[in-house]
Amino acid sequence: MKADSVCDDPSPNEKEESVKRESVKENRSCSGRRNSSDAKSPTKHKGVHKERTYDCLECGESFSSPLKLVYHQRRFCCTECGRVCGSRTSLESHQRIHIGEKPFKxxxxxxxxxxxxxxxxxxxxxxxxxxxxxxxxxxxxxxxxxxxxxxxxxxxxxxxxxxxxxxxxxxxxxxxxxxxxxxxxxxxxxxxxxxxxxxxxxxxxxxxxxxxxKPYHCTHCGKDFSQSSHPKVHVRIHTGERPYKCSQCGNTFTTFSGLTLHLRAHTGKKPYPCPGCGKCFSQQSEMKGHYKRWHTGKIPIHCFHCVTVIMKVFISSLLIYETIHPDIFCL
CATH class of the missing domain: 3.30.160.60 (Classic Zinc Finger)
Incomplete structure (x- = not known):
């Protein structure tokens, strides 16, 4: 019985060997990583956990490996605006904005x-x-x-x-x-x-x-237009639709701008002054036509408004002079 008990207990040398094996296993293992059978691999693996030492000279960003740095430096960046694209295809597509290329018709x-x-x-x-x-x-x-x-x-x-x-x-x-x-x-x-x-x-x-x-067309008469909204307004000539109604007199109009101009007749609003003489107009087109006709020098006559003011001053001066020298105006 004593001999069996002695054989069952491990010897001191065996205990030391088992402790060494456990320590080697611990040294080979890393948190979050399986144990490796290669004694040198833990040393290589621990290099992953070192501080980032691969820096980009252009932007200063750091990376944990040279491969990531190379991939970063090969990014597809637009030389015109600096935008970074995910691929060369995306970069080529983006550069059409700068060169004005429009391949899709x-x-x-x-x-x-x-x-x-x-x-x-x-x-x-x-x-x-x-x-x-x-x-x-x-x-x-x-x-x-x-x-x-x-x-x-x-x-x-x-x-x-x-x-x-x-x-x-x-x-x-x-x-x-x-x-x-x-x-x-x-x-x-x-x-x-x-x-x-x-x-x-x-x-x-x-x-x-x-x-x-003129890519837009009227379906009734075939007339061409340069804006998409123009055929929608033009078609009301054929349909007779006048959706905009004046709340004061009941007149109807085909466009909202026509109603806006009409309302100025009720309010007397004239928001467009002439830069040459100050006369106001209800429509910008009337003001521009007035300015070109009377103030650009192409027609050598003065503005009717200015002439009227001058005539009033002249007549008033003439009346004053008549009161001072009535004998001159006697027949």
Whole structure:
């Protein structure tokens, strides 16, 4: 019995060997990583946990390995605006904005676009496809983003307001464009005639005048137009529709601008003063025609308003002179 008990107990040497094996296992293991059978691998693995020593000389960003640094340095960056793209294809697509390349052409109106997804949205204009409808009012939209913006109107959400007049908008870019009315800023200019615009879509529409492009047509008479809104107004000539009514006299008009001009006849408002003589007009076109006719020097006559004032002064002076020397005016 004693001999068996002695054999069952491990010897001191065996105990030392087992302790060494356990310590080697502990040295080979790392938190969050399986134990390795290679005695050298723990040393290599611990290098991952060192501080980042691979720095980018351009931007100063640090990386844990040279491969990540190389991948970072091979990023696709636009040399014009500095925008970083995820791939070379994305960079080439982005650079079309700077070079003005428009490879995607509409088969209906021959209009060209920079990106294919914009062409797909544009094609819905010709097909009149509007798959997104508002559940509140039933109005339909071509894109989901347009529907989302429209639905904010029903909730009364207008988070962006003008600091000068308090007018509120749904989106920030709408407020930025509106602020140009107060500042008078017109950053988009026509290279052919020099006319300036507050919005880029207005400039694009204006450029069709120089190019003679008229992609929109009337379905009744075939007349061509340069703007998409013009056929909608023009078709009222054929249908007889006059949706805008004056609340004071009951007259109806085909356009809202026509009603606005008519209301000035009731209010007497003349918001367009002549820069030459100060005479006011109810329409800007009348003021421009007056200024060109009387103040540009092309026609060597004075403004009728100015002549009237001079004549009144002359007649009043003549009457005063008559009272002083009545014998001169006697027959």
């Amino acid at each position: 509409c088969a209906e109106c021959k209009r060209c676009f920079t990106f294919k997804h914009i062409l797909n949205v544009h094609m819905k204009i010709h097909s009149e496809e509007k798959p997104y409808d508002c559940t509140v009012c039933g109005k339909r939209f071509r894109t989901k983003s347009s529907l989302t913006s429209h639905q904010k109107m029903h909730g009364g959400e207008k988070p962006y307001s003008c600091t000068q007049c308090g007018y509120a908008f749904l989106r920030l870019h709408q407020l930025k464009i509106y602020n140009r009315l107060h500042s008078g800023e017109k950053p988009y200019s026509c290279k052919q005639c020099g006319k300036c615009f507050a919005q880029s879509p207005h400039l694009k529409t204006h450029l069709r005048v120089h190019a003679g492009e």
